[in-house]
Amino acid sequence: MNRSYKTFTFIALLFISIGFSSCFDIFEEYHFNKDGSGSAKFTVDVSQMMTLMESFSASMDSTGEMTNSVDEMFSDNKAEKSLQQLPGISDIKTLNDKAAGIVGFSYKFANLEALNNALIATDGNLDMSKMMEMGEEGATGESSTENTFSKKGNKWTRVFELNRPKNEEEEDEFQGMAEAMFADHYYTIQYYFEQNVKKVKKNDNAQIGADGKSVEIKTSMQDLIKGQANFSSLIKVK
Template sequence: MKLKQFYKLLLFIVLIPFLSSCFEVIEEIAMKNDGTGDVVLTINLSQSKTKVASVMLLDSVQGYKVPSKQKIQQELNEAVAYLRKSEGISNVKSTSDFNNYIATISFSFKDVSNINNITKNILAQQKIKATNTSSYNYNKATKTFSRKYQAIGTAKTEFNKLKAKDKAVFNGATYTSIYRFESLVTSSTNPASNVSKSKKAVMLKSSIMDLINGKINVSNSIQLSK
């Protein structure tokens, strides 16, 4: 008996039926009063690490090809290389932890609008259609930070085309955005957002399912004290 094959089969029988997993996507932006700032993007699959580890041992799951560790690392490197070339972006770093399945990318920007097209372009590079249009803006004069977000209608229809089994992957996945400022926040228009006790940060947490379905909109306009 080919032990490796047997092992793969075993994992398949044992683990795949429960392939709903939890993962976190976190976006952190720290704005300085002069309009520059830093971004940290984190994707954390640690809660599902048993499943991810199992899936990584398989060639494909539910009809999707499973990327190898090398392939994931390579794609992360490509994203970093792309960022380094982007206008107004500097100090690009990435980390990856294949024991806990956590990856981060961090960088600094000259102006928050520099990052507007980045996510979209990175996704496009990987041949993934963006599911939303999102743009950031910081007005130094009025000290307003705003994010405009519009879910693309087709995202929902595309998503609904997926098999129930595949959709289940997104059950329990969360998206968190944190905006941090040097000045105090006087107002934040998105009702789903929370202002920290220190009044210097705004957080919005939502399930990825709600984002895809358009139940939650992450647009926000944050007024800082002058």
């Protein structure tokens, strides 16, 4: 798994282990041109967590393990290095900002093939499988993720599915913890197009923006952790 997403997973495991109720919000943003080129941005807002993380690190022993982990989260540029190897990917930036409590990265893609390769290179999304397994003791088997974009005519399709083995005992134990951790936190995806959006299918959470050229899909982090989130969509533009 890419180091950047290991960092994000560390955040979740930290709050599982110490029982804090505050967590984070995840954002994806895509700008698409008619020819399939565009830009992508992935960020995680950890600003609400920072005070708690700093307070917890102050109580650690002299090894400074927690402090080092927090600093590493904001100095991580592994995603940028992975993307630099890919054809069709340019203008790569690391967006980590400790003062603002933001970690993430952005890039431009020449076509959807390049975008799909970039998603693979960076894991494409948070590795929620490790997060939900709560480490090796809670592991129930490997999870699989499908995350691809395609375009046919004026129809833009994204298939974004996370599949993991079910374990009822683990589900019951983790559900209450997830509800507390991820209350009022969301995974938000925003799409921007050159043309007006005509309709959106395959996702009840999708909303067409007031500008008529954007779509937002806002999903509860609780649903994501419980494996009930739907990120797939079919967007038809005019």
